[in-house]
Amino acid sequence: MTTVRAFLAHATGRPSEASGPPRCPAREVWTLGCHVLQRPLARLLAADANEPLNPADEARWRALIARRAQGEPLAYLVGHTEFWSLTLTVTPDVLVPRPETEILVEQALGMPAIDGACYLDAGTGSGAVALALKKERPQALVAACDRSPAALAVARANAAALGLDVAFWNGSWTEAIAARSCDLVVSNPPYVESTDPCLDDDGLRYEPRGALDGGADGLRAIAALIPAAARVLRPGGRLLIEHGAEQGGPVRSLFERAGLADIATHPDYAGHPRVTGGLWHG
Ligand SMILES: C[S@@+](CC[C@H](N)C(=O)[O-])C[C@H]1O[C@@H](n2cnc3c(N)ncnc32)[C@H](O)[C@@H]1O
Numbered sequence: 001m002t003t004v005r006a007f008l009a010h011a012t013g014r015p016s017e018a019s020g021p022p023r024c025p026a027r028e029v030w031t032l033g034c035h036v037l038q039r040p041l042a043r044l045l046a047a048d049a050n051e052p053l054n055p056a057d058e059a060r061w062r063a064l065i066a067r068r069a070q071g072e073p074l075a076y077l078v079g080h081t082e083f084w085s086l087t088l089t090v091t092p093d094v095l096v097p098r099p100e101t102e103i104l105v106e107q108a109l110g111m112p113a114i115d116g117a118c119y120l121d122a123g124t125g126s127g128a129v130a131l132a133l134k135k136e137r138p139q140a141l142v143a144a145c146d147r148s149p150a151a152l153a154v155a156r157a158n159a160a161a162l163g164l165d166v167a168f169w170n171g172s173w174t175e176a177i178a179a180r181s182c183d184l185v186v187s188n189p190p191y192v193e194s195t196d197p198c199l200d201d202d203g204l205r206y207e208p209r210g211a212l213d214g215g216a217d218g219l220r221a222i223a224a225l226i227p228a229a230a231r232v233l234r235p236g237g238r239l240l241i242e243h244g245a246e247q248g249g250p251v252r253s254l255f256e257r258a259g260l261a262d263i264a265t266h267p268d269y270a271g272h273p274r275v276t277g278g279l280w281h282g
Contacts, residue, residue, distance in 0.1 A: 001052045001053065001054070001055065002052070002053050002058065003049065003050055003051060003052055003053060004033070004037070004044065004048060004049045004050070004051055004053050005049035005050055006053075007033075007053050007058060007061065008029065008030075008033070008044075008045075008049065011023070011029045011061075011062075011065060012026035012029050012030075023065070023069055024065055024068040024069050028065075028068055028074055029065060030044060030045070031074060031078060032061060032064045032065060032068065032074075032077060032078065033061055035064070035077070035078040035079075036057050036060045036061045036064065037057060037061075064077050070202070071201070071202020071203055071205070071206070072202075072206050073096050073203055073206055073207070075090045075096040076090065076091065076092055076096070076206060079091070081096055081097060083097040083101070083102070083126075083128040083132065084102055084105055084128070084131075084132035084135070086128075086131055086132060086135065086158075086162060088126050088127070088128060088131070088158050089126070089154060089157055089158055089161070090126050090154065091150075091154055092206060092207070092208070093148065093150035093151050093153070093154055093208060094125040094126040094148075094150075094151045094154045094155075094208065094211070095125045095126070095207050095208065095211040095212070096126075096207065097125070097126055097128035097129075099269065100242070100268040100269065100270075100274055101128065101129065101188050101242060102132075103242070103266060103267075103268055103269075103274055103275045104129055104186050104187075104188060104240055104242050104275055105129060105132045105133060105136070105186075107240050107266055107275055107277055108129075108133055108184055108186050108238075108240055109133075109136055109137070111183065111184055111238060113137055113139065113140075114139075114140075114183070115139045116139070116140070116141060117137070117139075117140045117141070117183040117184070118140070118141045118143070118181060118182045118183050118184075119133050119137070119140050119141070119142045119143070119182070119183065119184045119185075119186070120142075120143050120144070120145070120174065120177060120182050120184070120185045120186070120229075120232070121133065121142070121143070121144040121145075121186050121187065122144075122145055122173050122174060122185060122186070122187040122189070122225060122229065123145070123146055123147075123173070123187050123188065123189050123190075123211075123221075123225075124144035124145065124146050124151070124152070124155050124168070125146060125151050125154075125155065125188075125211060126151070126154050126155055126158060127144060127154070127155030127156075127158045127159055127166065127168070129144075129186055129188065130142050130143075130144035130155070130159075130166045130168075131155075131158060131159060131162060131164050131166060133186070134159075134164040134165065134166050135162070135164060140183075141167070142165075142166045142167070143166065143167040143168075143169070143177075144166055144167070144168050144169075145168070145169050145170065145171050145172075145173070145174075145176065146168075146170065147170065147171065147172050147210075148170075148208065148210060148211075149170050151208070151211075152168050152169075152170055155168055156168050173187075173224065173225050173228045173229070174225075174228045174229055174231065174232045175228070177232040178232070179231055179232060180231075180232065180233065180234050180235075181232055181234065182229075182232045182233055182234065182237055183233075183234055183236070183237045183238070184237060184238050184239075184240070185229040185232065185233060185237070185238075185239045185240070186239075186240045186241075187225055187229070187240070187241050187242070188241075188242040189214070189221040189222055189225055189241065189242075190210065190211055190212050190213050190214045190220075190221045191212075191214040191218050191219070191221065191222060191242070191243050191244050191247060192204075192212045192213060192214055192218055192244070193214065193215075193216065193217060193218040194213050194214070194215055194216055194218075195216070196218075199212060199213065214244075218244055218247060219247065219250055219251075219254075222241060222243060222247070222251060222254065223254055225241070226239070226241070226251075226254045226255060226257075226258045226260075227257075227258045229241075229258075230258040230259055230260055230280055233280035234280070234282075235280060235281060235282030236279065236280070236281070236282070237279070237280045238277055238278070238279055238280075239255070239260060239277065239278055239280070240275055240276070240277045241275065241276055241277075242274060242275050243273075243274070243275070243276060245268075245272035245273055245274065247273075248265040248273035248276060251265070251276045252265060252276055255276060255278040259280070260278030260279060260280060261278060261279050261280075261281050262277075262278060262279040263276065263277070263278040264276070264277055264278075265277075
């Protein structure tokens with residue numbers, strides 16, 4: 001029987017031949033090992049590493065490394081990810097929340113904190129944005145929708161696990177919301193062009209197509225969402241939408257056409273235009 005240390009040395013060492021077993025970066029091998037053996041990284045890498053690794057655990061660990069090497073997202077393999085310092089359960093029914101989506105939360109927190117303000121996260125997926133907002137603004141009424149019932153089940157479970165009170169419902173964008181009743185609408189809608197080869201790349205091909213595919217020009221969901229969101233904003237209310245790095249210009253035009261004002265696009269951490277916001281003056 002091998003030891004944890006010997007397995008790690010083998011799985012993270014340099015392949016001795018080109019046709020060796022599938023590989024992934026050392027940190028990911030560690031993360032998968034922590035998941036399989038249910039122990040923290042410090043114990044995996046320290047004293048416990050001399051322990052024998054039982055064959056069932058070794059087989060599971062090996063299988064996960066092989067799936068990761070095929071491009072399956074690490075978050076799906078371990079069943080969770082971090083967003084805005086919240087640990088969220090993720091399954092293949094939801095997009096894995098991305099670090100750049102934290103820009104949406106940062107921009108939303110620029111709104112004054114008002115008791116009873118009503119926030120909507122349209123297309124909530126795992127609930128990431130809605131839950132981050134509720135954590136930071138407990139005095140706000142936070143609602144979130146998704147057209148995918150399977151995604152909503154994940155979002156609801158995340159809210160329950162975190163003890164955060166968000167009202168979830170199944171439906172399209174703002175269809176269930178009364179006109180002029182929201183102070184903030186945030187959304188990270190699907191915005192990848194249907195023919196973009198990245199949809200079939202490792203990583204994205206494992207994620208729900210309905211969370212990514214924005215139609216022929218990538219703007220189908222965004223174009224439907226913007227006027228729908230403008231309809232539900234109260235005077236002084238704000239719309240914030242995440243979009244592709246090349247979509248800032250068309251998105252600002254759609255904001256203007258919907259009657260929004262004070263329109264600005266904010267960069268992500270890599271400096272790419274990523275989130276556009278605008279105000280409904282009434
Ligand atoms: C890019 S994912 C974003 C998920 C999550 N907000 C995040 O940032 O991780 C887009 C989400 O919008 C949902 N969606 C797509 N079309 C929708 C529609 N017409 N109404 C409501 N939700 C929709 C998808 O099911 C998916 O969960």
